[in-house]
Amino acid sequence: MTGWTPPACPITSIAPARHRHDGVTRLYDHRAPTATEHTKESHLMTDRLVYLDTEFDPRDPTLKGFLSIGVTDNAAEPAEYYAINADADLDALVDHSFIPDHVLPYLPVIIVRDADGTPVKISWDEHHPDYARVLPAEQIAADLADYFPGEDEPELLANWGKDDLGYLHRLFGNDWGAMPPGVPRIFTDLEVLRRQLGAPKPPVQLADEHHALADARFNRDFHQHLLAFQADQQIEAGELARQLYAALATGAGQRGARPAMPARPAGTPRPTWEELTDLTRGHHERVAAALLARFDVRRPQNSR
Numbered sequence: 384m385t386g387w388t389p390p391a392c393p394i395t396s397i398a399p400a401r402h403r404h405d406g407v408t409r410l411y412d413h414r415a416p417t418a419t420e421h422t423k424e425s426h427l428m429t430d431r432l433v434y435l436d437t438e439f440d441p442r443d444p445t446l447k448g449f450l451s452i453g454v455t456d457n458a459a460e461p462a463e464y465y466a467i468n469a470d471a472d473l474d475a476l477v478d479h480s481f482i483p484d485h486v487l488p489y490l491p492v493i494i495v496r497d498a499d500g501t502p503v504k505i506s507w508d509e510h511h512p513d514y515a516r517v518l519p520a521e522q523i524a525a526d527l528a529d530y531f532p533g534e535d536e537p538e539l540l541a542n543w544g545k546d547d548l549g550y551l552h553r554l555f556g557n558d559w560g561a562m563p564p565g566v567p568r569i570f571t572d573l574e575v576l577r578r579q580l581g582a583p584k585p586p587v588q589l590a591d592e593h594h595a596l597a598d599a600r601f602n603r604d605f606h607q608h609l610l611a612f613q614a615d616q617q618i619e620a621g622e623l624a625r626q627l628y629a630a631l632a633t634g635a636g637q638r639g640a641r642p643a644m645p646a647r648p649a650g651t652p653r654p655t656w657e658e659l660t661d662l663t664r665g666h667h668e669r670v671a672a673a674l675l676a677r678f679d680v681r682r683p684q685n686s687r
Contacts, residue, residue: 431537432457433567434606436598437547438486440476446520447472449550450482451490453596454530455603456537464530465596467491467517473505489594491517524554531565539567542602543574573605582612616681623680624664624671625656 433456440448450471455463467490476482483494483502491511495504508514518526531537541547548570555562562568577584585605591597632653656664674680 429533429535429537432603432606433531433537433539434599434602435539435541435544435547435551435570436595436602437550438482438490438593438595439546439550440472440479440482441546442479443472443475444549444553446470446550446553447475449520449553450486451595452523452527452550453594453599454527455596455599457603461603462530463596463599464526465516466523466526467513468520468523469507469517470520473507476505477502486593489591489597520554527551527554527566528563531563531567534564536565536567539570540573540602540606541570542572542598542605544570544572573602573609576609577605580609580613580616582609585609618675618680618682620668620672620675623675624667627671628656628659628667 433454435452435454437452438450440450442448446468447470449468451465451467453463453465455461473492476487483505487494487505491508491514493506493508494502495506497503507517539548548567551566552559552562555566559568585608588598588601592601659667
């Protein structure tokens with residue numbers, strides 16, 4: 384979408400510089416946020432995770448182009464909100480190549496088509512069961528202010544979500560000073576997070592795609608998919624210590640001609656990991672634990 388840019392509100396980035404330790408780890412020199420761990424400023428964040436989706440006309444960044452919004456969270460019994468924008472410009476959607484066939488079937492509208500099936504008129508269907516959710520933008524903003532209570536922002540997650548955040552902020556005049564403090568100013572993009580983790584694409588959404596609340600729920604499932612992938616990547620301190628010892632013992636990752644370990648008498652074999660004393664193994668494991676506390680260390684892709 385053009386014509387709207389969130390002020391000083393970048394997508395969360397977790398792109399670290401990479402260093403390889405041959406066959407051992409991928410070690411990042413600045414610890415990247417995990418799928419659940421993000422920087423917390425003094426007025427940010429709570430432990431609540433909120434998943435957002437909107438439906439909109441990408442040609443119109445104003446509230447006339449905003450169609451619907453859905454949010455859900457990570458509670459055991461999720462708090463959810465779904466609303467449809469009464470102020471949307473339905474007439475403008477007639478000539479859109481995608482929205483009438485893929486988005487409007489989930490909205491309380493009547494589509495009049497000509498003999499060729501081309502939409503010629505779109506109007507509200509007051510008898511539709513979801514018509515009660517058709518609200519003016521001002522009321523939707525008030526409801527969302529209640530959905531995001533308090534002074535602390537929850538962590539907001541969306542998928543390809545730049546425009547979703549844009550329409551959320553547009554409901555409040557895109558004025559961060561007037562926006563309630565609990566409404567998130569920034570968000571984590573799930574697709575960006577997926578690429579940074581190197582995770583596979585999520586399972587296909589089988590039903591109700593382009594229904595804002597269904598999509599918000601799918602975003603929650605997508606995040607769980609990333610969490611499961613991340614858990615599979617995690618490495619324990621003992622395993623990392625063993626791999627680092629093996630790499631150092633063979634000189635892997637060393638620069639120049641310096642020996643990887645202190646010199647030993649000629650012909651004396653270096654002890655294997657199993658032959659080390661408990662005290663020495665414990666030392667290596669403490670070093671590995673310190674690395675894990677500071678760096679994002681993952682198993683190589685081919686070891687999983």
